[in-house]
Amino acid sequence: MKKIVILISGRGSNMQALLAAKPGCTIAAVISNRADAGGLAFAQSHGIATAVVAHRDHPDRESFDAELARVIDGFAPDFVILAGFMRILTAGFVNHYQGRLINIHPSLLPAYTGLHTHARALADGVKIHGCTVHFVTADLDHGPIIIQAAVPVLENDTEDTLAARILNEEHRIFPQAIRWLCTDQIELNSAGRVINRANTSVNAALISPALE
Structure with a gap:
């Protein structure tokens, strides 16, 4: 294991x-x-x-x-x-x-790298926001994406309400990504691309470039 x-x-x-x-x-x-x-x-x-x-x-x-x-x-x-x-x-x-360092970030990367992601998304008036699990590289918050989840931004959202909904998605997709890694269904190849051998029907609600 x-x-x-x-x-x-x-x-x-x-x-x-x-x-x-x-x-x-x-x-x-x-x-x-x-x-x-x-x-x-x-x-x-x-x-x-x-x-x-x-x-x-x-x-x-x-x-x-x-x-x-x-x-x-x-x-x-x-x-x-x-x-x-x-x-x-x-x-x-x-x-x-390299290839063994994983992060979860509270935005749909590559949008809103760094801090204060929810406040910046609200200030920009975006309609969709979310979270990303990715391999870490030396380029901050720009590593190859494993999986993402999106949520709609509601008209009455505050930074706190939006953050709370996205945190629920973080708690859903983070374990999935780590499970893939630990069961050899995900890896980063020598070209820096995510290889995903997981069943693509795992969950249609998950947005994952690795499953395309």
Whole structure:
């Protein structure tokens, strides 16, 4: 069975969704850059090893990423999963885990990379918004897409109401993507394209370029 390490910075709601979904892998550890991240206690309560690599203890991104990689590699994971990990990672770190580093982002990439995605979508008056699970590359929020889910933007939406509906979709598609990875149905080939061997009828409500 494949092993994953999950990185979080806060409550870890996507981590909790992964645990609940039982995505066909072993969660070797949950690691945070913040000692006060609520998700650490949740992981511990489920018997999962945890660790803290505090970014404030390091003088620069390179030294932080080097220590983070050292701790991650101690658990020998097949994949490293960013589940609300609020740090921009260096190219060296990303390249170390090439094809094995996965992120979930609260927009329909390539639209609205970076932060404050819901506020920006509302300000632009878009009619469709959503979330994306993708492989991480050194180009921030531009890695090959595994799966996406879309939601309509309603006339009376606020940032909070839109975020809540999209979070429900994150909790739905994130476990699916990790299940595909851990059962060898998804991989990133040498050309940087997502290869998906999953049954294309898995769920017609999921928007997935990998299934086209």
